[in-house]
Amino acid sequence: MGKPLIELPYLLDFYPLEDSTQTRIHPFFENLRKGDLTTTRCKGCGAVLWQPRVVCPKCNGDEMEWISLPKEGTLFAFTEVRAAAPLGMEKDVPFVVGLVELKGADIKLISRIDGARYEDLSIGDPVKLKVLTLEDGRVFYRFVPSAPAHR
Amino acid sequence: MTRWGAREATWKELCQEAGKALFDDVTNLDKKSIDSVFVGAAMPERFAFQSYVTPMAAEQLGVEPTRMAMRTEMACVSGQAAIRAAYASIASGLSEIALVIGVEKMNLPNLSESHSAMASVLDREWDGVHGLNAPPYFAMVAQRHMHEYGTTREQMGLVSVKNHDFAATNPFAHYPKKVTLEKVLSSLEIAPPLRLLDCSGITDGAAALVLAREDLARRHTDVPVFITGLGQATSGNLVGNLKSLTTWYPLKTAAENALKMAGISIDQVNVAETHDCFSISEIMEYEDLGLCRKGEGGKFIEEGQSQIGGKLPINTRGGLLGCGHPLGATGVAQAIEITWQFKSQVPQERYVGGEWGLCHNLSGNANNHAVMVLHRGG
Numbered sequence: 001m002g003k004p005l006i007e008l009p010y011l012l013d014f015y016p017l018e019d020s021t022q023t024r025i026h027p028f029f030e031n032l033r034k035g036d037l038t039t040t041r042c043k044g045c046g047a048v049l050w051q052p053r054v055v056c057p058k059c060n061g062d063e064m065e066w067i068s069l070p071k072e073g074t075l076f077a078f079t080e081v082r083a084a085a086p087l088g089m090e091k092d093v094p095f096v097v098g099l100v101e102l103k104g105a106d107i108k109l110i111s112r113i114d115g116a117r118y119e120d121l122s123i124g125d126p127v128k129l130k131v132l133t134l135e136d137g138r139v140f141y142r143f144v145p146s147a148p149a150h151r
Numbered sequence: 152m153t154r155w156g157a158r159e160a161t162w163k164e165l166c167q168e169a170g171k172a173l174f175d176d177v178t179n180l181d182k183k184s185i186d187s188v189f190v191g192a193a194m195p196e197r198f199a200f201q202s203y204v205t206p207m208a209a210e211q212l213g214v215e216p217t218r219m220a221m222r223t224e225m226a227c228v229s230g231q232a233a234i235r236a237a238y239a240s241i242a243s244g245l246s247e248i249a250l251v252i253g254v255e256k257m258n259l260p261n262l263s264e265s266h267s268a269m270a271s272v273l274d275r276e277w278d279g280v281h282g283l284n285a286p287p288y289f290a291m292v293a294q295r296h297m298h299e300y301g302t303t304r305e306q307m308g309l310v311s312v313k314n315h316d317f318a319a320t321n322p323f324a325h326y327p328k329k330v331t332l333e334k335v336l337s338s339l340e341i342a343p344p345l346r347l348l349d350c351s352g353i354t355d356g357a358a359a360l361v362l363a364r365e366d367l368a369r370r371h372t373d374v375p376v377f378i379t380g381l382g383q384a385t386s387g388n389l390v391g392n393l394k395s396l397t398t399w400y401p402l403k404t405a406a407e408n409a410l411k412m413a414g415i416s417i418d419q420v421n422v423a424e425t426h427d428c429f430s431i432s433e434i435m436e437y438e439d440l441g442l443c444r445k446g447e448g449g450k451f452i453e454e455g456q457s458q459i460g461g462k463l464p465i466n467t468r469g470g471l472l473g474c475g476h477p478l479g480a481t482g483v484a485q486a487i488e489i490t491w492q493f494k495s496q497v498p499q500e501r502y503v504g505g506e507w508g509l510c511h512n513l514s515g516n517a518n519n520h521a522v523m524v525l526h527r528g529g
Contacts, residue, residue, distance in 0.1 A: 079344075
């Protein structure tokens with residue numbers, strides 16, 4: 001305690017405002033808090049959408065259901081931020097960021113890859129979900145290597 | 152054009168400088184005849200805590216538009232977007248003589264704020280939040296291009312060497328100094344495989360031009376430059392949903408449409424400005440503009456095909472790598488370079504001339520591309 005709720009003004013803070021007063025996809029964050037990575041599936045046409053949506057861009061339907069996504073994936077591409085980080089992230093440098101291809105799902109997503117340096121990783125390496133709890137209590141997702149770093 | 156760099160000047164002062172340069176150059180232009188103003192500015196809200204910049208820019212320039220006044224915001228394409236909007240306004244009959252100015256003041260006392268602003272070009276909540284920004288995004292593009300096509304670190308470095316060579320001839324450039332390949336390959340690692348000299352700079356600057364209906368343009372110059380083709384395509388936004396990291400489909404569409412509208416093929420273009428925000432970008436542009444086969448962009452630079460004397464001289468101004476990249480100003484400066492090429496107003500070392508020019512601007516995670524074909528009139 002004693003920490004301000006959000007250290008940066010809302011509009012300079014990168015993390016989404018995730019509660020039900022600010023977003024209609026608040027179940028994503030509630031599910032994530034329980035360890036579940038989820039997204040919306042359109043009840044009309046069955047399209048699985050990333051990011052979660054309230055209206056289907058394919059069929060215009062607005063009835064969605066929440067489905068669980070795989071918690072494992074592989075690295076499609078990655079790099080390491082060694083300089084020029086945005087405000088609030090300078091202290092994290094160096095950090096790895098990558099494009100993760102979820103296992104068995106036709107979904108790729110950008111994620112911070114914790115627990116590894118650039119030199120430890122190769123394209124195709126397996127990674128798994130990690131739920132990050134921010135100091136103010138909000139949650140977000142990251143990935144970590146499935147196997148311990150081989151260096 | 153203003154001098155570009157880490158300028159000790161506000162965005163409004165840069166507007167004044169660009170206006171002075173323009174009105175000094177086009178001497179017989181009565182400011183009162185300018186009926187429209189288009190301002191390309193990507194994010195003055197972030198870089199200068201200032202919205203509603205069009206009336207302010209017009210005031211700095213001493214112009215009072217009576218027909219159209221607007222700002223265009225398409226991140227790094229904001230400049231060419233302003234030219235496109237001016238073209239559309241003139242072509243529709245709404246405007247007759249339009250002033251187009253691109254401006255960006257990016258250097259702040261705390262550069263992390265500038266990097267934050269840049270990261271907000273991506274989907275801030277789902278991509279930017281992970282620390283993704285332009286350098287790491289294009290680093291992944293480079294990694295995949297190397298992985299899929301065998302493009303080498305050295306080939307990317309050669310793009311930077313070429314564009315710095317050209318920038319050394321350009322007094323407006325932020326980085327007007329030649330660099331060696333060794334220097335590129337040993338510069339600070341920003342996001343591997345990309346190093347500092349693979350990245351365009353955080354730059355302050357402005358550029359302005361006048362676009363007029365053909366009959367009116369001929370009153371002001373013996374060498375009018377005509378926009379004869381325009382193309383723009385946008386596809387997707389969230390990085391994970393992009394069709395490809397290593398083929399820029401919207402560039403293919405934009406180029407095809409612009410060239411078709413102009414009635415020429417890419418082989419007829421004499422001089423081109425392409426968006427080398429990173430060294431890998433220019434390599435992919437060779438490919439997706441159709442100058443070489445997919446995957447052979449690295450070979451294209453290695454063979455000197457984008458040098459003067461090669462298949463198509465590219466970025467004779469010095470590109471974004473050599474000139475820096477004040478977001479809203481870049482697209483306007485590209486058009487000015489082609490115009491100066493046509494009018495023999497560039498130093499001999501980078502003179503190409505010719506009849507057909509092409510400008511290419513891209514934005515965001517390369518999900519939006521704009522291509523413009525220019526023709527030398529006479």
